[in-house]
Amino acid sequence: MKGEDYIQQALQTESQPSEEQMSRVNLRILHALMGLQTETGELTDAVKRHIFYGTPLDKVNLVEEIGDVFWYIAILMDELKVDVGDKASFEHAMKVNIEKLRARYPNKFTEFDAVNRDLDTERKILEQ
Known part of the structure; x- marks a missing residue:
């Protein structure tokens, strides 16, 4: 299969939200979720480098990233009006x-x- 064919077939199964659905998108929740993904990725990468590349485990950086995770959770909790x-x-x-x-x-x-x-x-x- 050619890449172009794959893309065309993949697009046939893509969900296309309606304008009404898009108007319900809460960008603050989306921001918090994307931020959580980013920060957990940074945590994972730091541990990966330690395990597989032999770099020192930078606990100061890990604590910083954990703090960033807390920050995004706080934004999510606030948006949920908790x-x-x-x-x-x-x-x-x-x-x-x-x-x-x-x-x-x-x-x-x-x-x-x-x-x-x-x-x-x-x-x-x-x-x-």
Whole structure:
């Protein structure tokens, strides 16, 4: 198959949002999500270089990138109108995340538990 043929066939399956759908696009949420992808990519690249290229693990840089991840999460939380008193606050999100993980891994991580999850129980925990 030629590259041009592939492109033409790929375009036939591309989703084309309507004007109405585009008017609902929240650019602030999109910015936060793209920023999270960028920062996690930078974290991954730093660890990759350490593992595969033998560069020193730059913990100062890693902490900086983690801080950038927090920043984008803060933008996302703000855009979702999450208040500190709201049950979806940072504190609540952290609390229910740990409760969900405790339900999933009652003693410690196991591959069996990772695959055999009780999604109904996890959802109930997240909805509290």
